[in-house]
Amino acid sequence: MSTVSVVLVVFVVSLLFMQFLKLQWMRRRFPPGPTPYPIFGNLLQMNFQIHHEILKKMAKSHGNVFTLWILNNPVVVLQGFKAVKEGLTVHAGDVAGRPVNAVFNFFTHGNGVMFSNGRLWKQQRRFGLATMRKMGVGKKSQEIQLQEEATHLVEYLRKMDGKPLDPTMPVVHTVSNVICSVIFGHRFSEDDENFLHLIESVDTIAAFGNSFSFFVFELFPWFATHFLASVKQAISSKNFVNALLAKEIESHKERRKQNENQDFIDYYLDEIDKTKGDADATYDEENLMQSIFDLFLAGTETTATTLCWALLYMVLYPDIQEKVQKELDAVLGCSHLICYEDRKQLPYTNAVVHEIQRYSNIILIALPRQSLRDTELLGFPVPKNTIILANIDSVLSDPGKWETPDQFNPGHFLDKDGNFVNREAFLPxxxxxxxxxGELLARMELFIIFSTLLQAFKFTLPEGVKEVNTKLVFGSTMKPSPYQLCAIPRVLMDAGVKRSSWGESS
Structure with a gap:
């Protein structure tokens, strides 16, 4: 080896050693955690994934508040109900920021609701919540939309005539059309090419959120955008969504009339006009487009995935499915359109919907927060601009809060008399x-669509299928492995006449 090579090796090793010592010195300012290494931090120990099982093991060694290093950035993890609740509520304002990192900045430019900060975030969120209320979320008008989409899904499944099918895409179409009605004021047909491309694009972007490529992008943005196919695909998907949204906004501008706001875009365009000239206002078309994307991403991926787990659990636990259907039949009958208010008369069905959310736990890790100032979490100092991760999985499976955390048990939400009870550790x-x-809209969707489907069909495994893979597919949301089921139209006996559960003669 030449002298130059030896000098170069010594130089690199010295740099890495100095970086290692620097990390060890910096660690003193944060809660305890595994030893980080230069460049990668703890990513090597984590196999380049923020996985709930890895976090569980680390919590056993380091406690329920511990620090990971992602590259050279400290990340404080909150594990278990007590740590998550106190960590995010005792000093709620201190931990209400979002990280400003390479990926989030590249895809959102700090706009919208999900990844914005400061005054911009407060205005966009306040406007979003107020607009949803104006549009009837939580009221009868919104229920009618949900009932219509549930009916479309029932009709699609009925046409399958009990044949085996993968329910994923029909469910995704249904949930996507709910949010399309809220945002655009109209639904799409299931074979609309733009609609299908929109769903595919959102799925691609969501999958990128917790992938190996995500971390490569953080380390080497230029390299990732030019040489990684998955990053190129995510960028292409975002460009398509932006183009579609821009077209929708232009269409709304052309047909817009004062005092006739029908959907989210109408209300937002009206707000842009109202606040023109206000230097403090943050309402513009860039924020409108990003807010729409945030709503679509948050409003489709999570609810659709939960419903896919719901149908899988009903196939796996036919006794629970039968008990739900008996309650629906006894309380509502065969032709009643399900309302959200009905949950108060259907304690067991309501408990099953909640247990589906708890047990499937599709969002293992909540979106990252960032400390806005020096603060303290459960006695540990947390400096300003520290990323904070709340492990929601550890809350929904906390053995100190759930009697049988590793079992599907609707009894978690029922008292000894069979009445529905809320649980403080239910934080999906x-x-x-x-x-x-969008919590209220999601709750309404899950209850109305799930109950409507069980009112109309008995869900079974295809003939000859004895087992189903229940392992989750790891990503931004935890999806079930692909599976098939049969939706058998239910037939009730009414005055000696066979009738389907939707009141039609057989």
Whole structure:
């Protein structure tokens, strides 16, 4: 080896050693955690994934508040109900920021609701919540939309005539059309090419969020955007979504009339006009486009995935499915259109819907927060601009809060008399100032669509299929492995006449 090579090796090793010593010195300012290494931090120990099982093991060694290093950035992890609740609520304002990193900045430019900060975030979120209320979320008008989409899904499944099918795409189409009606004021047909491309694009972007490519992008943005196919695909998908949204916005401008706001875009365009000339206002078309994308991403991926797990659980636990259907039949009958208010008369069905959310736990890790100032979490110092991760999986499976955390058990939400009970550790929508903006809409969707489907069909495994793979597909949301089921139209006996559960003669 030449002298130059030896000098170069010594130089690199010295740099890495100095970086290692620097990391060890910096660690003193944060909660304890595994030893980080230069360049990668703890990513090598984590196999380049923020996985709930890895976090569980680390919590056993380091406690329920511990620090990971992602590259050279400290990340404080909150594990278990007590740590998550106190960490996100005791100093809620201190931990209400979002990280400003390479990926989020590249894809959102700090706009919208999901990844914005400061005054911009507060205005966009406040506007979004107020607009949803104006549009009837939580009221009868919104229920009618949900009932219509549930009916479309029932009709599609009925046409399958009990044949085996993968329910994923029909469910995704249904949930996507709910949010399309809210945002665009119209639904798409299931074979609309733009609609299908929109769903595919959102799925691609969501999958990128917790992938190996995500971390490569953080380390080497230029390299990732030019040489990684997955990054190129995510960028292409975002460009398509932006083009589609721009077209929708232009269409709304052309047909827009004062005092006739029908959907989210109408209300937002009206707000842009109202606040023109206001230097403090953050309403513009860039924020409108990003807010729409945020709503679509948050409003489709999570609800659709939960419903796919719901149908899988009904196939796996036919006794629970039968008990839900008996309650629906006894309380509502065969032709009643399901309302959200009905949950108060259907404690067991309501408990099953909640247990589906708890047990499937599709959002293992809540979207990252960032400390806005020096603060303290459960006695540990947390400096300003520190990323904070709340492990929602550890809350929904906390053995100190759930009697049988590793079992599918609707009894978690029922008292000894069979009445529905809320549980404080039920936090699938997170908690604190960044709690999910669409929580009420999601709750309504899950209850109405799930109950409508079980009112109309008995779900079974295809003939000859004895087992189903219940392992989750790891990504931004935890999806079930692909599976097939049969939707058998239910037939009830009414005054000696066979009738389907939707009131039609057989």
């Amino acid at each position: 929508f997170s908690i604190g100032q960044r709690v999910c903006m």
